[in-house]
Amino acid sequence: MSPATRRRGGDLEAAIYDAVFEQLEAVGYRRLTMEGIAAAARTGKAALYRRWPSKDELITDALKHVLPGPPGPPSTGKVREDMLAAVTVLRDTLTACRGAAFKVLKEEGQGGKGILHDVVRQRVSQPVKDVLYQALVAAAERGEIRPEAATRQIANVGPAVIVYHTLTEGGTITDAHLESVVDDVLMPLIRR
Structure with missing residues (x-):
C-alpha cells in the first residue's frame, strides 16, 4: 500500500475490525492470528500490536465496536410484542457481529470465564x-x-433457543423464526 493511500485512524480501525470478523468466519477463534487479521486488513501486524497486545483484546474491542447498546425496558404494554422486541435485539446483535461473539464463546474453551x-x-x-x-x-x-x-428461567428460554440456532444452524434468523420462538415456545409457557 503506497503512503498516499495509507489508512489511518477510524478508517484503519474499521478495516481491522472487519478483518477480525472475516477471519473468525474463515478460520474460527482457535486458528485466528494477529498475522491473519493484519493481512486481511491490509496493514502490518505491528499496527495491531501497538494497540492490542493479544487477539482476545482485539476481538473484545471489535465486538464492543459493533454490538448495539442494550435494549431499553419493555414499552409496548403487551407481553408478546415486548418479547418479540427483545429477541429481535438479540438477533440484530448476532447479525451485527456476524455471529462471531458466540463462535468465539463456543471455541474459547475456558468454561465461560474468559474476557x-x-x-x-x-x-x-x-x-x-x-x-x-x-x-x-x-x-x-x-x-x-x-x-x-x-x-428468570422462562426469560432465558427465548435467548437460549436463538443462540442454539445460531451455533448449530448458522445463517440468517428471519422475522418469521423470531415470531415462532415467541408464539410457539414462549407464549405457551406463560399463558394463563
Missing part, C-alpha cells in the same frame, strides 16, 4: 434476558400471564 465471555454477557445476553424478565413481571402485574410464569 470475551464477559463482553458478550454484559453487552448481549444479560441485557436481553433482563428485558425479557421485566416484560414477564410487567405482564404478570397486568394479569396478562400467569404470575408464576414471571421467572
Whole structure:
C-alpha cells in the first residue's frame, strides 16, 4: 500500500475490525492470528500490536465496536410484542457481529470465564434476558400471564433457543423464526 493511500485512524480501525470478523468466519477463534487479521486488513501486524497486545483484546474491542447498546425496558404494554422486541435485539446483535461473539464463546474453551465471555454477557445476553424478565413481571402485574410464569428461567428460554440456532444452524434468523420462538415456545409457557 503506497503512503498516499495509507489508512489511518477510524478508517484503519474499521478495516481491522472487519478483518477480525472475516477471519473468525474463515478460520474460527482457535486458528485466528494477529498475522491473519493484519493481512486481511491490509496493514502490518505491528499496527495491531501497538494497540492490542493479544487477539482476545482485539476481538473484545471489535465486538464492543459493533454490538448495539442494550435494549431499553419493555414499552409496548403487551407481553408478546415486548418479547418479540427483545429477541429481535438479540438477533440484530448476532447479525451485527456476524455471529462471531458466540463462535468465539463456543471455541474459547475456558468454561465461560474468559474476557470475551464477559463482553458478550454484559453487552448481549444479560441485557436481553433482563428485558425479557421485566416484560414477564410487567405482564404478570397486568394479569396478562400467569404470575408464576414471571421467572428468570422462562426469560432465558427465548435467548437460549436463538443462540442454539445460531451455533448449530448458522445463517440468517428471519422475522418469521423470531415470531415462532415467541408464539410457539414462549407464549405457551406463560399463558394463563
